[in-house]
Amino acid sequence: xxxxxxxxxxxxxxxxxxxxxxxxxxxxxxxxxxxxxxxxxxxxxxxxxxxxxxxxxxxxxxxxxxxxxxxxxxxxxxxxxxxxxxxxxxxxxxxxxxxxxxxxxxxxxxxxxxxxxxxxxxxxxxxxxxxxxxxxxxxxxxxxxxxxxxxxxxxxxxxxxxxxxxxxxxxxxxxxxxxxxxxxxxxxxxxxxxxxxxxxxxxxxxxxxxxxxxxxxxxxxxxxxxxxxxxxxxxxxxxxxxxxxxxxxxxxxxxxxxxxxxxxxxxxxxxxxxxxxxxxxxxxxxxxxxxxxxxxxxxxxxxxxxxxxxxxxxxxxxxxxxxxxxxxxxxxxxxxxxxxxxxxxxxxxxxxxxxxxxxxxxxxxxxxxxxxxxxxxxxxxxx
Numbered sequence: 001x002x003x004x005x006x007x008x009x010x011x012x013x014x015x016x017x018x019x020x021x022x023x024x025x026x027x028x029x030x031x032x033x034x035x036x037x038x039x040x041x042x043x044x045x046x047x048x049x050x051x052x053x054x055x056x057x058x059x060x061x062x063x064x065x066x067x068x069x070x071x072x073x074x075x076x077x078x079x080x081x082x083x084x085x086x087x088x089x090x091x092x093x094x095x096x097x098x099x100x101x102x103x104x105x106x107x108x109x110x111x112x113x114x115x116x117x118x119x120x121x122x123x124x125x126x127x128x129x130x131x132x133x134x135x136x137x138x139x140x141x142x143x144x145x146x147x148x149x150x151x152x153x154x155x156x157x158x159x160x161x162x163x164x165x166x167x168x169x170x171x172x173x174x175x176x177x178x179x180x181x182x183x184x185x186x187x188x189x190x191x192x193x194x195x196x197x198x199x200x201x202x203x204x205x206x207x208x209x210x211x212x213x214x215x216x217x218x219x220x221x222x223x224x225x226x227x228x229x230x231x232x233x234x235x236x237x238x239x240x241x242x243x244x245x246x247x248x249x250x251x252x253x254x255x256x257x258x259x260x261x262x263x264x265x266x267x268x269x270x271x272x273x274x275x276x277x278x279x280x281x282x283x284x285x286x287x288x289x290x291x292x293x294x295x296x297x298x299x300x301x302x303x304x305x306x307x308x309x310x311x312x313x314x315x316x317x318x319x320x321x322x323x324x325x326x327x328x329x330x331x332x333x334x335x336x337x338x339x340x341x342x343x344x345x346x347x348x349x350x351x352x353x354x355x356x357x358x359x360x361x362x363x364x365x366x367x368x369x370x371x372x373x374x375x376x377x378x379x380x381x382x383x
Contacts, residue, residue, distance in 0.1 A: 247360025
């Protein structure tokens with residue numbers, strides 16, 4: 001088993017970036033439903049060369065956005081989620097590559113002022129009201145198909161690489177089967193493998209259950225109302241904890257109680273980890289949409305290359321070199337998912353590499369310690 005140990009210090013910064021908007025008059029989903037007036041938010045870093053073949057597309061994770069690098073303003077506290085590896089002189093070198101990142105359909109971050117992408121919270125042009133559950137079911141392939149339209153509009157003829165963490169890995173490998181002639185490399189970080197494992201399908205069901213059980217969800221019809229805030233908060237808490245690892249919990253909190261709390265005298269007193277989970281949820285819940293979370297979870301559950309029963313046919317279409325990079329402590333998208341994918345790809349004669357992110361941060365290591373993979377990424381992208 002290959003391991004990632006070497007780290008190269010990142011160099012320049014992407015700087016201030018702009019959220020751009022790509023529009024389509026209509027899009028027909030894999031399920032045959034048409035969405036009118038589609039809008040997709042995207043960002044670019046670097047410059048496309050004259051041949052149109054130096055592009056790298058970054059697909060985001062479940063609760064992420066197109067904000068992969070840089071800052072919207074100099075005063076922003078945090079840069080994009082993969083800023084450690086995207087920028088001048090970094091592994092994904094914006095002096096060499098034209099980097100594109102786009103929001104998925106039904107993106108969960110509807111409360112983000114930079115979010116413009118079409119989903120269940122958008123206005124249905126046929127009714128003048130929010131779609132709610134009238135929004136069509138969308139899949140990872142639908143995300144990819146809309147991205148392909150964006151890529152074509154930008155004048156990109158070849159993707160030097162398609163990369164992404166978690167749900168982004170699903171999109172990256174889907175690209176290689178949907179448009180094999182366009183994709184030269186796939187970088188699948190904290191990957192789900194080649195299809196959603198039944199255990200992952202069940203985990204996603206657990207994530208969505210609190211929303212469905214919240215009376216305020218009202219079968220998806222909560223326009224102009226507060227919505228299922230309690231259910232969404234519990235869903236977020238579950239997602240956050242599932243994305244971590246006991247090593248993180250022990251190192252960060254141990255069995256300490258919240259400051260000022262007396263666990264033996266007050267039933268409402270909390271452990272420190274409980275207080276942090278509650279704070280994370282409180283801080284995030286106002287920026288997310290419950291229906292969009294349900295749609296995004298369904299897209300992940302439906303993920304299967306070639307769709308049901310045709311996985312090997314889809315694998316055979318892959319022409320790209322593939323790098324599978326799980327996190328050793330991942331309890332959500334287990335390292336064995338990546339290893340199984342590697343075995344299948346190699347058995348079908350594909351060029352595939354495997355490296356592991358070492359840490360105790362769980363699934364989130366694919367975001368928080370991605371710089372650890374700098375040297376591996378450089379070599380993979382340059383060869």
